[in-house]
Amino acid sequence: MNTASQAVSKQPTGLAIRTGDLNLWYGTFQALFDINLDIKQGIITSMIGPSGCGKSTFLRSVNRINERLGYVRIDGSIDVFGHNIYDAGVELVQVRKQIGMVFQRPNPLPISIRDNVLFGYNLHSENRHASKADKEGIVEDALKQVLLWDKVKDRLDQRGTELSLEEQQKLCIARLLPVKPGLLLMDEPCSALDPKGTEAVEELIWELRGKYTILIVTHNMAQARRASEECIFMLMGKVVEHTATEDMFVTPQNKETADYIEGRYG
Amino acid sequence: MFETSTLNARNQQVQRLVRILFLMMTLFLIVPVLIILGTLVVKGSSVISIDFLFTSPTEGMTAGGIFPALLGTVFLVAVDLVIAIPIGISAAIYLSEYAGNNWLTRVINLAIINLAGVPSIVHALFGLGAFVLFFGFGTSILAASLTLAIMTLPLVIVASKESMQAVPQAFREASWNMGATRWQTIRRVVLPNAIPGILTGLILEISRTAGETAPIMFTGAVFFTPFLPQGIFDQTMAMPLHLFVVATQVPGVPEDLPYGVALMLIALVLFMNALSIAFRAWLRGKKKW
Ligand SMILES: Nc1ncnc2c1ncn2[C@@H]1O[C@H](COP(=O)(O)OP(=O)(O)OP(=O)(O)O)[C@@H](O)[C@H]1O
Numbered sequence: 018m019n020t021a022s023q024a025v026s027k028q029p030t031g032l033a034i035r036t037g038d039l040n041l042w043y044g045t046f047q048a049l050f051d052i053n054l055d056i057k058q059g060i061i062t063s064m065i066g067p068s069g070c071g072k073s074t075f076l077r078s079v080n081r082i083n084e085r086l087g088y089v090r091i092d093g094s095i096d097v098f099g100h101n102i103y104d105a106g107v108e109l110v111q112v113r114k115q116i117g118m119v120f121q122r123p124n125p126l127p128i129s130i131r132d133n134v135l136f137g138y139n140l141h142s143e144n145r146h147a148s149k150a151d152k153e154g155i156v157e158d159a160l161k162q163v164l165l166w167d168k169v170k171d172r173l174d175q176r177g178t179e180l181s182l183e184e185q186q187k188l189c190i191a192r193l194l195p196v197k198p199g200l201l202l203m204d205e206p207c208s209a210l211d212p213k214g215t216e217a218v219e220e221l222i223w224e225l226r227g228k229y230t231i232l233i234v235t236h237n238m239a240q241a242r243r244a245s246e247e248c249i250f251m252l253m254g255k256v257v258e259h260t261a262t263e264d265m266f267v268t269p270q271n272k273e274t275a276d277y278i279e280g281r282y283g
Numbered sequence: 284m285f286e287t288s289t290l291n292a293r294n295q296q297v298q299r300l301v302r303i304l305f306l307m308m309t310l311f312l313i314v315p316v317l318i319i320l321g322t323l324v325v326k327g328s329s330v331i332s333i334d335f336l337f338t339s340p341t342e343g344m345t346a347g348g349i350f351p352a353l354l355g356t357v358f359l360v361a362v363d364l365v366i367a368i369p370i371g372i373s374a375a376i377y378l379s380e381y382a383g384n385n386w387l388t389r390v391i392n393l394a395i396i397n398l399a400g401v402p403s404i405v406h407a408l409f410g411l412g413a414f415v416l417f418f419g420f421g422t423s424i425l426a427a428s429l430t431l432a433i434m435t436l437p438l439v440i441v442a443s444k445e446s447m448q449a450v451p452q453a454f455r456e457a458s459w460n461m462g463a464t465r466w467q468t469i470r471r472v473v474l475p476n477a478i479p480g481i482l483t484g485l486i487l488e489i490s491r492t493a494g495e496t497a498p499i500m501f502t503g504a505v506f507f508t509p510f511l512p513q514g515i516f517d518q519t520m521a522m523p524l525h526l527f528v529v530a531t532q533v534p535g536v537p538e539d540l541p542y543g544v545a546l547m548l549i550a551l552v553l554f555m556n557a558l559s560i561a562f563r564a565w566l567r568g569k570k571k572w
């Protein structure tokens with residue numbers, strides 16, 4: 018059942034996410050309107066827009082976590098690596114394995130750092146017989162990728178929840194990697210961090226570029242500009258503009274985009 | 284500028300009064316407990332000995348020990364737990380993790396609350412009708428423990444459900460996002476975090492079960508039997524009922540004997556609670572969670 022990841026290598030569509038006329042309602046309240054987005058594989062795309070415009074909602078529909086709320090209705094299609102994830106034949110667990118999500122508030126589990134990193138890995142039965150040495154290797158590799166290894170290598174048995182917020186957020190990114198996702202969704206991953214932590218996590222995201230497709234929501238214009246190659250501007254549940262980041266910040270095509278970038282919205 | 288004004292002085296006086304009032308209410312609560320415990324220890328401890336614990340009552344229950352009753356109560360509680368733990372925790376998992384917010388869930392929750400409010404004598408008559416007569420278990424440990432289990436299930440369910448719901452949603456989302464199924468999330472994230480709360484519920488359940496008289500009186504416990512229970516279809520003596528009997532039903536019981544029985548009943552409950560607390564501490568000590 019690894020069709021999704023095989024598909025990545027077999028048919029390089031070049032698209033990580035493609036939505037077709039995506040509409041979403043919370044009960045009777047419509048939060049997304051006719052979203053048609055093509056998000057390219059292998060690059061960092063940032064998503065900006067005023068509070069309440071539907072950025073989190075969009076991310077949460079891409080990894081199908083919204084459907085846990087009984088009152089959400091979705092219409093249209095979302096293809097991830099060429100597969101419609103709302104198809105009847107698609108297994109939710111496979112979708113989630115392909116897509117890792119990082120939340121606004123770091124949410125490490127109250128277990129050791131090591132167990133946090135291995136949590137996702139241990140879930141999947143094909144990994145059940147991995148040796149202890151294999152697992153140590155995986156922990157080291159994942160923590161190195163998030164630039165956390167040197168800080169925590171001597172205290173892997175400490176609880177993940179006892180780390181600083183910045184380290185917690187890095188740990189939350191690290192624990193996604195052993196599952197080998199193709200796509201990372203990050204919902205304001207730095208907004209709970211201080212400037213130094215923000216800088217460190219940004220550096221890390223830049224470091225992960227190319228290895229993973231990354232879609233990052235941010236309220237920080239400078240961050241979007243620094244850290245992404247393409248940028249999406251949303252307003253009131255609609256996509257207003259989607260272009261190369263440089264173009265958006267230098268020559269925005271829409272008045273709303275220009276207003277927002279220059280700080281004339283909340 | 285900071286000297287006390289009359290208004291402030293008055294305020295402080297009210298403060299002090301309110302404080303004393305609440306303190307008195309609290310003392311009011313503690314005093315009876317202390318008196319009960321004190322009386323039991325003073326009057327009952329002379330009766331207690333190793334012999335008292337490990338022999339049967341003799342001479343028409345006016346002498347001898349309490350062993351059959353002690354063993355019977357341990358037996359009743361154990362069988363009750365074997366029944367109530369799996370059912371109660373499963374129900375709590377369903378209500379906390381699976382049930383949607385719909386009329387069925389509301390009906391179930393309402394039923395649980397009402398079940399908790401049913402007087403124990405009603406449970407006793409239900410147990411007599413259902414387990415002793417209809418299912419044909421006779422007056423037996425099984426029938427009595429089933430009755431006790433039904434009576435205490437709401438405690439287990441509510442305590443377990445609440446401690447599961449207290450597990451932060453962010454933990455579940457983290458787990459789902461790494462591809463965990465609902466069940467994997469429950470087993471690896473929700474239950475380990477909820478275990479302390481669940482055990483607290485079980486402690487309440489044990490205390491209640493060990494001390495109840497009415498539900499077992501018609502369903503499995505007897506005044507006196509010379510035999511120790513051999514299996515779940517046997518009748519048994521039990522501590523609370525034995526206490527009732529020696530205190531009120533048998534003439535010529537030495538004055539201190541009932542106090543000794545009561546003291547042992549309380550000691551038994553405390554001992555079983557201590558076991559669950561130790562178990563909880565041990566689980567924490569395993570350091571996995
Ligand atoms: N669970 C929910 N139930 C009902 N309405 C919701 C829910 N979540 C979000 N909404 C509504 O949907 C709209 C979009 O919310 P969303 O959280 O996606 O915005 P956002 O762009 O992420 O905002 P922010 O920048 O503040 O995080 C808002 O109007 C919000 O009130």
Ligand SMILES: [Mg+2]
Pocket residue numbers: 072073074204
């Ligand atoms: Mg948001």
